[in-house]
Amino acid sequence: MSAAPHLVISGVSKRFGASTVLDRVDLTIRRGELVTLLGPSGCGKTTLLRAIAGLAPPDSGTIALAGRDVTHVPPHRRNVGVVFQSYALFPHLTVAGNVAFGLKVRGTPKAEIDRAVQRALSLVKLGHLGGRRISALSGGQQQRVALARAIAVEPDVLLFDEALSALDRKLREEMQVELRRLLQEVKATAIFVTHDQDEALTMSDRVAVMNKGRIEQLAAPRELYARPASLFALNFVGLSTRILGQVVGIQDGTVEVVTPVGRLSARGAFQPGASVIVATRPEQLRLGTEAGANAASGRVRSVVFQGSRTLVDVDAGAGASLLAELSGREAEVPRVHDEVRFAWPVSETFAFAAEASS
Known part of the structure; x- marks a missing residue:
């Protein structure tokens, strides 16, 4: 993958009335990269996508695509392909007619057109359905047609606005893997908008977690999950154990925190007296005790079997909870009401400012 910037968003802001929807957003995407905008409803991710497409021009800032400033260029002159949640297919046209539409307009x-349509349909494995009506297709096939239509015009960037959300769960998971493979095959630069964290982690080279019109963290999926930069990113991506406490000491990049479950060590930089949230991921918790590790005890509140894993929720007292993920290979799984003790590495424990918890 080329490291050259392909899409450069600089200081982009957008307001609707008194509401600031995008607040000085900066984002650079490389050619051939797949980036997901992830966040809750109202965080600005769809507005940012629409700004890139030219459907919601920014109030300030610039957008450059393939070396050209497109900030004020109309949508039809940007060479951008968009796949909407509703697919926006034309029911009166055949599959091939839908795929050819953008090319005919140009x-x-x-x-x-015939060569491009055949190539696009072949890529999405619908070459044999070119003459079929849209109404005769399944939801997954319609999604493929929408993708083929976007690919056919060879856009500089492909934009996906919750494009898989209308599919049932099993088909959606299959399409996530297939779509990523296809986009890598055609070396497309693509941006996805979703509120589904699993979809973001599955499909992306990098994920931009958005909150209140800003990007909280931009990172590869594994880094985002393992090293969240903020409490918001931790809470929005994956499950976690979170315990409120107060810093009482600092040493070599870690803080010592007094909590309701005991004294814990965590990675972070805070002064003594600071109120923090100590957090770790559930798969880090192991039954028993380990030298040099954090540990806490409590009574099992619930045990949820999920096939390859089992989630154990523990009441640690004083309003604190522990969430442990045990693999399906674990020989011992506690039962509800059992007294248990869990340990987890200090290196996988993080401290975040408590005031950010809201």
Whole structure:
């Protein structure tokens, strides 16, 4: 993958009335990269996508695509492909007619249109359905047609606005893997908008977690999950154990924190007296005790079997809870009401400012 910037968003802001939806957003995407905008409803991710497409021009800032400033260029002159949640297919046209639509609008010669349509349909494995009506297709097939239509015009960037959300869970998971493979095959630069963390982690080279019109963290999926930069990112991506406490000491990049479950060590930089949230991921917790590790005890509140894993929720007292994820290979799984003790590495424990918990 080329490291050259392909899409550069600089200081982009957007307001609707008194509400600031995008607040000085900066984002650089490389050619051929797949980036997901992840966040809750109202965080600004769809507005940012629409700004890139030219459907919601920013009030300030710039957007450059393939080396060209497109901040004030109309949508039809940006060479951007968009796949909407509703697919926006034309029911009166055939599959091939839908895929050819964008090319016809551009005045592409018929011979070139035919070649491009066949190639696009072949890529999404629908080459045999070119003459079929849209109403005769399944939801997954319609999603493929929408993708083929976007690919056919060879856009500089492909934009996906919750494009898989209309599919049932099993088909959606299959399409996530298939779509990522396809986009890598055609070396497409793509941006996804979703509120589904699993989809973001599955499909992306990098994920931009958005909150209140800003990007809280931009990182590869594994880094985002394992090293969240903020309490918001921790809470929005994956499950976690979170315990409120007060810093009482600092040493070599770690803080000592007094909590309702005992004294814990965590990675972080805070002064003594600071109120913090101590957090770790559930798969880090192991039954028993380990030298040099954090540990806490409590009574099992619930045990949830999920096939390859089992989630154990523990009441640690004083309003504190522990959430442990045990693999399906674990020989011992506690039962509800059992008294248990869990330990987890200090290196996988993080401290965040408590005031950010809201």
